[in-house]
Amino acid sequence: MMRRWRWAALAAAVVLAALLPWIGSPTLVQFGITTLLLATLAQSWNIIGGYAGYASFGNSVFYGLGSYGTAIAMVQFDLPFGVGLIAGAALAVLFALLLGLPVLRLRGHYFAIATLAMALAVTGIVSNLDIAGRNIGLVLPLLKGDALFYELSLGLLVLTTTTVAWISHSRFGFGLIAIREDEEAAAVMGVNTTLFKLAAFALAGFFSALAGGIHAYWITFIDPASAFDISLNVKMIIMAIFGGPGSIFGPVLGAFLLAGISEVLSTEISTFASLFFGLVIVLAVVFMPRGLVDLLRRYRQSGWRYFRENIRAHRL
């Protein structure tokens, strides 16, 4: 019974969110689009980083490939937006499969850095390609209509979250969690670890690329520095971890909260917004390393002791 109520509340929240373009101001809608896209990125990072435990620091490369795939298809080949989105996503998935095979053999820090290096190398290559407009970038056809992009972004986030919800109850998801907890043991239990990791990486790439494609058409101009923005990686990871990695709604919650806070702060006192962001990260890692979802679940039982237990578990 509780369960059914929860789903009803969730559906109501989505419907309410979908109505925002008719209620909210244009600025709010624009803020909504960026937040929804960031939440999608955090959620897709959750698949590879949260469930499989492979902390990718290069997921921005998928976002960038999605942006560029869409832009190149639309600008250089005059294809419609839908085809462009598919082209961008296909490019990202292909890239994830090709690069994932060698890179997913690495673990821990090495995997994190290899993915970061991969993102940096691709940025360099794209900014030297004629078809991608080199350093200057590409200008996409203009389409006025923030409401449309808002609904698209919301749809994408719902799709990504539904996929994650499915993953968390599926054989695939259990396999990923097994890999996160102990990869050798998972392999011994008959999990095809290479296949599972590749699939998770490709799925993360797919959704990130769609977010990139939508963003490219919305903003109508992309260049290597903005499309492959390295700081996006950090943003999506922080949002996912702040909310709760390896949970269904944690990354979305984290994204909404952090985006909201930094938006409010940057309109009030812009220099201190980033400073505050840094402090929040430090405090969050010390006091609630398993994220908001875990905090909400366990705070009820242990109260203030929750924070002390966290520190006690991880200090030297």
Add this chain to the structure above:
Amino acid sequence: MLLLQILSNGVMLGGLYALMALGLALVWGVLNIVNLAHGAFIMLGAYAAYYFYSRLGVDPFVALPLCMAALFVLGYVLQRYVLNLIVRAPMFNTLLITFGVDVVLTYLAQIAFSADFRAISPAYSGTSFAIGSTTVPLVRAAACAVALTLTLGLWLLLAHTRLGRSIRACAQNLVAARLHGIEPRTIYALTFGLGAALAGAAGDLYGIVSQFNPYIGDPLTAKSFAICIIGGLDNPLGVVVGGLFLGVLESLTAVYIGSTYTDVASFSVLVLVLILRPRGLLGKTA
């Protein structure tokens, strides 16, 4: 002859790169923390040298120990009272917290020092000397020499002193180290402080050879990473090899392929090394 000049430039650059990466490698190898704030430490070192020079008139080479001491204190306090709280947490939590520190330091620096580019230019900064037909800028050669000396110093410290042995003991086995009367909290703090001090020295030298502002940190962290991976974490010599390798590689790509490709080249090599020799060029095969 052009090739010789390029190689010499690359080696000069590489010596400094090695020093930049040394502190990161030390902390990574012993504490298993990849310190994303390392570049910010380098940036702070550069500002320390700048203020010693512009306010007090201390020559940047003389100010080197002062910069190191200042950064040592910062690193010690940070590790002792903040990072020690989460050392045993999962790996990306330690990554994240150092990123948070990086953001805080960068923006504090921006508030304190403004975002303008600064440079330390003592009277001798323009002079250079010639070996055969290659020209070597004096400052770069001196910076490279200092960098290599400090690397040697760290190696001697780790190999032959009581502190060095304690640090290596903590890296190998914490429980066993405790049983021998080593207090890991202090050793961890000292090690992190040492890493920060090396970053401070690198920052001082960086400030002499190049311009800087509060945002130079992140690319320098990325570069230091690359060097650690290429050289391997097993000993300081690996970092020197990694630094020189990256310096020469960058100089060669800049001239023969194009300066826009330097990052592509260095990060492609990084990915290749990770895949083919994950323990570094000098490391034992995994």
